[in-house]
Amino acid sequence: MRICIIGNSGHGLTILPELDRRQDIQVTGFCEGYPGEPNRTFRQEVVEKRQHKVRWYHSYRAMLEEERPDLVVIDGIFGEHGAMTMEALRRGIHVFVDKPVATQLKELDELEAVARNSSARLFAMLTMRYEATFYTARRLVEAGSIGQLRMLTGQKSYKLGKRPDFYRDREQFGGITPWISIHIIDLILWIARKRCISVSSLQDNHYNHGYGELEMTSLCSLQLEDNILASINSDYYRPKAAPTHGDDRLRIVGTEGILEVMNDRLTLISQDEAREMELMTPPDLFADCLRRIEMKDFSQDMDGIESTRISLLSRQSADEGGRLLFREERMGKRSFSFVLEEGVRNYAG
Amino acid sequence: MRICIIGNSGHGLTILPELDRRQDIQVTGFCEGYPGEPNRTFRQEVVEKRQHKVRWYHSYRAMLEEERPDLVVIDGIFGEHGAMTMEALRRGIHVFVDKPVATQLKELDELEAVARNSSARLFAMLTMRYEATFYTARRLVEAGSIGQLRMLTGQKSYKLGKRPDFYRDREQFGGITPWISIHIIDLILWIARKRCISVSSLQDNHYNHGYGELEMTSLCSLQLEDNILASINSDYYRPKAAPTHGDDRLRIVGTEGILEVMNDRLTLISQDEAREMELMTPPDLFADCLRRIEMKDFSQDMDGIESTRISLLSRQSADEGGRLLFREERMGKRSFSFVLEEGVRNYAG
Numbered sequence: 001m002r003i004c005i006i007g008n009s010g011h012g013l014t015i016l017p018e019l020d021r022r023q024d025i026q027v028t029g030f031c032e033g034y035p036g037e038p039n040r041t042f043r044q045e046v047v048e049k050r051q052h053k054v055r056w057y058h059s060y061r062a063m064l065e066e067e068r069p070d071l072v073v074i075d076g077i078f079g080e081h082g083a084m085t086m087e088a089l090r091r092g093i094h095v096f097v098d099k100p101v102a103t104q105l106k107e108l109d110e111l112e113a114v115a116r117n118s119s120a121r122l123f124a125m126l127t128m129r130y131e132a133t134f135y136t137a138r139r140l141v142e143a144g145s146i147g148q149l150r151m152l153t154g155q156k157s158y159k160l161g162k163r164p165d166f167y168r169d170r171e172q173f174g175g176i177t178p179w180i181s182i183h184i185i186d187l188i189l190w191i192a193r194k195r196c197i198s199v200s201s202l203q204d205n206h207y208n209h210g211y212g213e214l215e216m217t218s219l220c221s222l223q224l225e226d227n228i229l230a231s232i233n234s235d236y237y238r239p240k241a242a243p244t245h246g247d248d249r250l251r252i253v254g255t256e257g258i259l260e261v262m263n264d265r266l267t268l269i270s271q272d273e274a275r276e277m278e279l280m281t282p283p284d285l286f287a288d289c290l291r292r293i294e295m296k297d298f299s300q301d302m303d304g305i306e307s308t309r310i311s312l313l314s315r316q317s318a319d320e321g322g323r324l325l326f327r328e329e330r331m332g333k334r335s336f337s338f339v340l341e342e343g344v345r346n347y348a349g
Numbered sequence: 350m351r352i353c354i355i356g357n358s359g360h361g362l363t364i365l366p367e368l369d370r371r372q373d374i375q376v377t378g379f380c381e382g383y384p385g386e387p388n389r390t391f392r393q394e395v396v397e398k399r400q401h402k403v404r405w406y407h408s409y410r411a412m413l414e415e416e417r418p419d420l421v422v423i424d425g426i427f428g429e430h431g432a433m434t435m436e437a438l439r440r441g442i443h444v445f446v447d448k449p450v451a452t453q454l455k456e457l458d459e460l461e462a463v464a465r466n467s468s469a470r471l472f473a474m475l476t477m478r479y480e481a482t483f484y485t486a487r488r489l490v491e492a493g494s495i496g497q498l499r500m501l502t503g504q505k506s507y508k509l510g511k512r513p514d515f516y517r518d519r520e521q522f523g524g525i526t527p528w529i530s531i532h533i534i535d536l537i538l539w540i541a542r543k544r545c546i547s548v549s550s551l552q553d554n555h556y557n558h559g560y561g562e563l564e565m566t567s568l569c570s571l572q573l574e575d576n577i578l579a580s581i582n583s584d585y586y587r588p589k590a591a592p593t594h595g596d597d598r599l600r601i602v603g604t605e606g607i608l609e610v611m612n613d614r615l616t617l618i619s620q621d622e623a624r625e626m627e628l629m630t631p632p633d634l635f636a637d638c639l640r641r642i643e644m645k646d647f648s649q650d651m652d653g654i655e656s657t658r659i660s661l662l663s664r665q666s667a668d669e670g671g672r673l674l675f676r677e678e679r680m681g682k683r684s685f686s687f688v689l690e691e692g693v694r695n696y697a698g
Binding site for chain 2: 147148150151153155157198200201202203204206207216217218219221223226227228229230231233235237238239240241242243253254255256257258269270271272273274321322323325
């Protein structure tokens with residue numbers, strides 16, 4: 001299997017463990033995600049340490065044309081994930097792309113159509129599904145250990161540190177909600193197995209250490225089918241002295257118990273007991289992607305599109321200051337209505 | 350000082366420590382909050398243990414007329430807090446009332462006008478302000494220990510257990526948001542010292558063990574001045590095996606640090622260190638109320654009205670499915686506009 005890689009800006013190097021396990025995978029080409037993108041980690045890990053013979057490109061189109069890989073790892077500048085993904089899918093090349101798979105709703109719709117018509121498949125790097133805590137939590141929910149799901153609340157909190165310049169620019173970066181909150185949005189949709197019927201979000205980009213348009217906080221409220229409530233709070237304010245880079249959390253409230261992931265631990269409080277749960281071993285993210293392609297198991301390949309869509313709609317809700325409502329169309333294809341600030345009525349407060 | 354008490358359904362007996370400390374307080378009358386309200390705790394604690402000579406009433410109006418107390422403790426059925434409070438304020442009797450101070454917005458506006466025109470003062474039982482963790486957190490925020498406030502997220506999770514019948518009825522109970530979430534809403538407003546500029550909430554009353562209209566989950570998103578974001582998630586699903594009745598939390602994100610209350614502990618992560626903070630000793634709730642009356646310190650006596658208003662608007666937002674926006678009127682008196690679902694536009698999804 002021949003693979004090419006575009007960019008080195010996100011989770012692309014989650015392919016490394018599988019590169020080590022499988023001798024039949026050859027990385028044949030690398031294209032920078034944007035002019036001047038640092039690629040030292042890629043160079044060290046793939047070229048020097050693992051001795052892949054890589055041709056270097058400045059144009060990903062030229063690389064795909066020249067190398068004709070079986071699969072491309074897309075880890076470029078976030079605002080170009082969509083174009084890069086469509087280019088590959090149109091050529092029948094499988095895609096393993098970092099989330100969000102696009103940063104504009106219109107482009108996402110186009111990408112979805114391309115994906116549905118392509119012989120190749122699209123897999124998003126929904127990395128948190130493959131962390132033992134969240135993976136085990138989902139299995140326990142499936143097994144009925146907390147009864148009926150009623151509310152899910154999650155958190156991402158990161159140290160800001162030094163970020164690439166493109167983080168300053170909404171068009172290139174996409175925003176904190178599609179870049180960070182999307183992980184929890186995805187976990188929530190994946191665990192609840194329900195569709196989202198409304199989103200209402202807030203975000204802010206003040207006090208951002210001069211990082212242009214970069215938002216530092218984001219708060220998303222999702223209403224899922226069966227009126228399951230969900231919220232996600234994300235921020236880039238995790239202080240330097242914090243013991244870890246990130247503070248990821250998820251609390252899952254069911255009618256018969258509460259599961260919670262915090263500090264890389266999973267606890268369950270049921271009607272009978274409160275205890276820390278032993279963690280299951282999830283598969284490797286990229287191994288799972290390859291397995292699905294080889295087994296033709298495409299049950300999850302649209303999940304990245306859906307989680308991207310909800311995150312972009314959350315961003316839109318925050319930008320426009322309203323709540324977005326979804327409704328089902330007769331055709332089964334989804335459309336939604338947006339609650340605007342028109343039609344306001346006064347309240348004598 | 351002569352005081353009377355109406356009802357025994359909430360936090361009224363937070364007066365006990367002060368009854369013990371001050372010999373000049375006499376409880377002279379008790380009126381049930383609703384016909385058949387259990388009052389065993391009141392009887393045991395006030396009449397038997399502390400030997401107050403109490404006259405018993407079925408009508409709080411008759412009691413206020415007859416006893417003419419200096420202060421009345423209002424702990425009746427929640428839907429009647431407003432009427433009871435106005436009755437007392439109109440008679441010039443100070444009020445120490447459980448939150449919410451009213452359960453309807455129209456009644457709350459009327460109550461606010463009565464309070465502004467009364468010689469007597471209104472104090473709400475904002476009990477969580479007087480817990481050492483939250484009290485200390487506010488002091489640390491005031492002292493600048495986490496820089497500029499950017500996001501506050503809080504939680505209330507309770508065991509449902511057995512509740513009085515009136516919890517089944519929205520009109521009598523008021524709802525989970527004005528009864529439970531209000532505590533965190535109040536803490537957020539009190540700590541941030543900012544006004545709320547929009548609310549968007551969700552709630553649900555399925556799987557409620559036959560408790561009629563009682564909501565089991567509530568999720569409120571508040572946008573404060575300076576675009577400080579806030580959210581509150583509340584539920585009645587805390588499982589039987591949980592070690593405590595409630596699981597109260599508050600996480601306060603600032604530009605220079607994060608404060609967090611969880612498990613009755615307060616931790617601070619700053620740029621320099623991560624540690625558990627020593628807790629300050631807050632004053633007693635009722636002692637503080639009496640001190641304020643005696644010192645004529647009325648700086649906080651409208652806070653209960655404000656926190657009640659935000660909680661009732663959150664409930665309305667959830668009931669109507671939109672986001673409520675506030676705006677400042679030229680007169681300085683506040684009014685707000687409500688974003689309705691009219692004016693929707695379609696999105697070709």
